[in-house]
Amino acid sequence: MKNVYAVKGNIIFTKAFGKFEVLENGYIVVEGKLVKGVCGHLPEEFSGVRIVDYGDSLIIPGFVDLHLHASQYGNLGLGIDKELMPWLETYTFPEEARYSDIEYAKKVYSALIRELWRYGTTRCCIFATMHKDSTKLLMDLLAQSGLSAYVGKVNMDRNSPEYLVEDTKNSIEDTEEILKEYLSKYELVKPIITPRFVPSCSPKLLKSLGNLAREYRVPVQSHLSENCDEINFVRKLHPDHDNYASVYESAGLFGEMPTVMAHCILVDEDEIELMRKNNVFVAHCPLSNCNLSSGIAPIRRLVSRGIPVGLGSDISAGNSLSMMNVIVNSGQVSNLKWLQSSRVDKPLTTAELFYMATKGGGKFFGRVGSFERGYEFDALVIDDSNLSIFRSLSLEERLQKFIYTGDDRNIKVRYVSGREVKEPILY
Amino acid sequence: MKNVYAVKGNIIFTKAFGKFEVLENGYIVVEGKLVKGVCGHLPEEFSGVRIVDYGDSLIIPGFVDLHLHASQYGNLGLGIDKELMPWLETYTFPEEARYSDIEYAKKVYSALIRELWRYGTTRCCIFATMHKDSTKLLMDLLAQSGLSAYVGKVNMDRNSPEYLVEDTKNSIEDTEEILKEYLSKYELVKPIITPRFVPSCSPKLLKSLGNLAREYRVPVQSHLSENCDEINFVRKLHPDHDNYASVYESAGLFGEMPTVMAHCILVDEDEIELMRKNNVFVAHCPLSNCNLSSGIAPIRRLVSRGIPVGLGSDISAGNSLSMMNVIVNSGQVSNLKWLQSSRVDKPLTTAELFYMATKGGGKFFGRVGSFERGYEFDALVIDDSNLSIFRSLSLEERLQKFIYTGDDRNIKVRYVSGREVKEPILY
CATH class of the missing domain: 3.20.20.140 (Metal-dependent hydrolases)
Incomplete structure (x- = not known):
């Protein structure tokens, strides 16, 4: 399928005010600039698409x-x-x-x-x-x-x-x-x-x-x-x-x-x-x-x-x-x-x-800031492995720790409207 | 002179509550663990001592x-x-x-x-x-x-x-x-x-x-x-x-x-x-x-x-x-x-x-936290060259910008009680 790919990792976002949606080792399927869906296993129809695997990283909206x-x-x-x-x-x-x-x-x-x-x-x-x-x-x-x-x-x-x-x-x-x-x-x-x-x-x-x-x-x-x-x-x-x-x-x-x-x-x-x-x-x-x-x-x-x-x-x-x-x-x-x-x-x-x-x-x-179907795919990939983690944490806890103690060094990849954005060299 | 050295750079500290002491391109003379003095030019008596020149960096108390x-x-x-x-x-x-x-x-x-x-x-x-x-x-x-x-x-x-x-x-x-x-x-x-x-x-x-x-x-x-x-x-x-x-x-x-x-x-x-x-x-x-x-x-x-x-x-x-x-x-x-x-x-x-x-x-x-004579020499060397500086700033402004927008990456050298402390590798 042209223009379709999936990213894999620990997915967290908020669909409703104040409630996290959490999916460990899940997939976000993207078509063009839009999210097609979030799933725990890739459905048959997407079996051939390119998968970008971010391992144990968190994937959150931009x-x-x-x-x-x-x-x-x-x-x-x-x-x-x-x-x-x-x-x-x-x-x-x-x-x-x-x-x-x-x-x-x-x-x-x-x-x-x-x-x-x-x-x-x-x-x-x-x-x-x-x-x-x-x-x-x-x-x-x-x-x-x-x-x-x-x-x-x-x-x-x-x-x-x-x-x-x-x-x-x-x-x-x-x-x-x-x-x-x-x-x-x-x-x-x-x-x-x-x-x-x-x-x-x-x-x-x-x-x-x-x-x-x-x-x-x-x-x-x-x-x-x-x-x-x-x-x-x-x-x-x-x-x-x-x-x-x-x-x-x-x-x-x-x-x-x-x-x-x-x-x-x-x-x-x-x-x-x-x-x-x-x-x-x-x-x-x-x-x-x-x-x-x-x-x-x-x-x-x-x-x-x-x-x-x-x-x-x-x-x-x-x-x-x-x-x-x-x-x-x-x-x-x-x-x-x-x-x-x-x-x-x-x-x-x-x-x-x-x-x-x-x-x-x-x-x-518009439809931005979530991983619901039809939303533009803006995302950040967060590597929190250098943070003060000494025991097993839930994904919500890992996100909270990133927000409260992490910084730009933890952000490894950025997507805007379906495309990965590399460091801008402008001047 | 044994145990005496000087550090050179842009010196800022607070002797009195709410008042910065500022010395551009100055020296802090240290003997053993104590500050001997802060000066704009190195007096004759210290002409032979080792000088550590931190260039345009800020030097502040730890x-x-x-x-x-x-x-x-x-x-x-x-x-x-x-x-x-x-x-x-x-x-x-x-x-x-x-x-x-x-x-x-x-x-x-x-x-x-x-x-x-x-x-x-x-x-x-x-x-x-x-x-x-x-x-x-x-x-x-x-x-x-x-x-x-x-x-x-x-x-x-x-x-x-x-x-x-x-x-x-x-x-x-x-x-x-x-x-x-x-x-x-x-x-x-x-x-x-x-x-x-x-x-x-x-x-x-x-x-x-x-x-x-x-x-x-x-x-x-x-x-x-x-x-x-x-x-x-x-x-x-x-x-x-x-x-x-x-x-x-x-x-x-x-x-x-x-x-x-x-x-x-x-x-x-x-x-x-x-x-x-x-x-x-x-x-x-x-x-x-x-x-x-x-x-x-x-x-x-x-x-x-x-x-x-x-x-x-x-x-x-x-x-x-x-x-x-x-x-x-x-x-x-x-x-x-x-x-x-x-x-x-x-x-x-x-x-x-x-x-x-x-x-x-x-x-x-005790006598800690200042560069006054007789204080233990605890200091940080701050390189602020990566901060958002696009015009000439006073040293007070540079310090304020470091505090409000900088982070650990700007701290290049640490001294405690007269000795440089390198990154501790403990575990």
């Missing part, structure tokens, strides 16, 4: 990072001592300005893509910068790498440093140019509408971006309710709106097209209801929320309300691209949130967090 | 881990979904029971020591288990490795699973045997009195351990006020005592000899005052406190009161031996504590946390 700022990779680990607004002014904006230089962009973006590959992030939603050319370059480099991503040229035409304020008309035109050029250029790398956040986008710009999203049928990403000062600022800018989310909604940027909002720490009841109604995704970025003293998002509550949640690294406010680190930190802050909520909002389990880091975020990309 | 359970290394990353008391019963106690098997102990302890070395932990305070022989073995292996540690045979004679309850008399005799044999056996590895915690030690046992500490002039380590259920249990066991700390104090185990207490999350005002008066050290273990839903220790308050604080990994409740990870997590939870305290308890800065991870904890070992 990680999905729902929120990161590619241009801030050079700032990773720097300046972790400020709140959101002063941090933007001191660290973020000056760094982003450098992306008018296409050579600088090429250097940093290439290094970033290699790191994403290293850490097993097979899909991500990326903020680039306002610069059209380096945003296009980032999409080209990603396509070359074999990883999958939504990439947004950032829009910002107010309340930003002079050197980063766009002319509204140019901002819209540049965005449309990218949409036209990149909408069908690549299969795995696509554009996404990316207003930075309400404070830095005029109502006119937001409205136009909403129109573009609708016209070109592209998804939307932005930030929502991360920090007290930010929310007060939005309230001051938009006294006519009941809340932060409604500013996006009135511009057609809150679920009319698939939408993901980072943070959502301080969302009020009306915003939660709007998110639920419009199926707006949350990108939960706890490393960032801890580093910038923003607080702990009410993830248990959001999940209980049926709002789709994935995880995000949010570099460089987050200090790590590793989705394993993000899972660990998400678990830890969910424990603290449980204490904060007088033991009402139950801690998130490893299986729930693993779901968020794979299928939960993967839904934003 | 990390001090004030609290870890060696026997739980095999459980690292497992079972992170329980609170303290059920977690002890399900994961910890059954694993500790295995240390009656000296071969098992040898295997795990050897692997652990190699990991400590890898992560640049040059000094640590270790809980072994109640087993005399494997505790001795751990001390022998540590001495062989060249790392420095206090190692405690754990004492526990009540409220523990049957297979881990000691006979009180045996517990005391075994402890004294170790003290006699190991008090002067090694220079860098020493015994420490280690009642597990009040719930598992009878008043008689505690009293006897206090006597041993005084008689043999050895330090003391235990746990204090980690979790609500634990504190309620202590209150029920000791209704005659005002608080948890006073149970230790009445047994001569709270500062009569140098004492370090892990956690101290829920200490009350009287306990804080007692700690201050008796100069009791806190081992702050935020990874553990997050994983077990224990809460966030009031470190800013404790430091303001003049209580000495160091950091601890507390494996396997903590999920990482990396003191870089512990620093990062400490910063993050201090930000959350700032929010919790209505912005009263200021977040801990990187320089403050670095102090805690070096000189703060190092004080428990």
Whole structure:
């Protein structure tokens, strides 16, 4: 059978929120880019197909990072001592300005893509910068790498440093140019509408971006309710709106097209209801929320309300691209949130967090993040033999140990949409 | 000059709490095991000494881990979904029971020591288990490795699973045997009195351990006020005592000899005052406190009161031996504590946390954790050239980037008490 192959190993994934599917020494049969099925023994009909045997390794879905700022990779680990607004002014904006230089962009973006590959992030939603050319370059480099991503040229035409304020008309035109050029250029790398956040986008710009999203049928990403000062600022800018989310909604940027909002720490009841109604995704970025003293998002509550949640690294406010680190930190802050909520909002389990880091975020990309039939085959092969294992462990325990104590060195092979992706050599 | 050498590189350390001392391309002159001085140019008198040039690398003090359970290394990353008391019963106690098997102990302890070395932990305070022989073995292996540690045979004679309850008399005799044999056996590895915690030690046992500490002039380590259920249990066991700390104090185990207490999350005002008066050290273990839903220790308050604080990994409740990870997590939870305290308890800065991870904890070992004259020369050489550096950074920024984004791969050389320590091959 052409285009059919099987991988063999210890298979773990989450079909339902919080429940591991486990198959020891099983097979995943792949046809083209899609999973045909998972089975303990290869059925007769596949007897002739190529089998890639990963021995005692674990095979898990690739990680999905729902929120990161590619241009801030050079700032990773720097300046972790400020709140959101002063941090933007001191660290973020000056760094982003450098992306008018296409050579600088090429250097940093290439290094970033290699790191994403290293850490097993097979899909991500990326903020680039306002610069059209380096945003296009980032999409080209990603396509070359074999990883999958939504990439947004950032829009910002107010309340930003002079050197980063766009002319509204140019901002819209540049965005449309990218949409036209990149909408069908690549299969795995696509554009996404990316207003930075309400404070830095005029109502006119937001409205136009909403129109573009609708016209070109592209998804939307932005930030929502991360920090007290930010929310007060939005309230001051938009006294006519009941809340932060409604500013996006009135511009057609809150679920009319698939939408993901980072943070959502301080969302009020009306915003939660709007998110639920419009199926707006949350990108939960706890490393960032801890580093910038923003607080702990009410993830248990959001999940209980049926709002789709994935995880995000949010570099460089987050200090790590590793989705394993993000899972660990998400678990830890969910424990603290449980204490904060007088033991009402139950801690998130490893299986729930693993779901968020794979299928939960993967839904934003379609049928991604699981090994169910019809899902795109994104996978990681994990060799955990160097970890602190001194007795026989279940596969769930081995996965937990990998997440909590392993790192990129344990990831031996990556697949994206049915194809093995080798280390990208881009620069 | 015999026994004198100099290392050259970019030197960073913290002499005072929260303030980096920085010297680009400087020298640290070492005589025997002690630092003679730090200088920009080598004075005439040292012109002939051997110079080890580490080029553009950073040279920082070795990390001090004030609290870890060696026997739980095999459980690292497992079972992170329980609170303290059920977690002890399900994961910890059954694993500790295995240390009656000296071969098992040898295997795990050897692997652990190699990991400590890898992560640049040059000094640590270790809980072994109640087993005399494997505790001795751990001390022998540590001495062989060249790392420095206090190692405690754990004492526990009540409220523990049957297979881990000691006979009180045996517990005391075994402890004294170790003290006699190991008090002067090694220079860098020493015994420490280690009642597990009040719930598992009878008043008689505690009293006897206090006597041993005084008689043999050895330090003391235990746990204090980690979790609500634990504190309620202590209150029920000791209704005659005002608080948890006073149970230790009445047994001569709270500062009569140098004492370090892990956690101290829920200490009350009287306990804080007692700690201050008796100069009791806190081992702050935020990874553990997050994983077990224990809460966030009031470190800013404790430091303001003049209580000495160091950091601890507390494996396997903590999920990482990396003191870089512990620093990062400490910063993050201090930000959350700032929010919790209505912005009263200021977040801990990187320089403050670095102090805690070096000189703060190092004080428990004497003159350790700094490059001031007369300090034992414990150092790490850090090659950060593979990190995400795309523009010129200050040395403070480079250190911050290493802590927040680097790992063991960046640590190229380790010194303990004046000697370079190579990778230990123990098993």
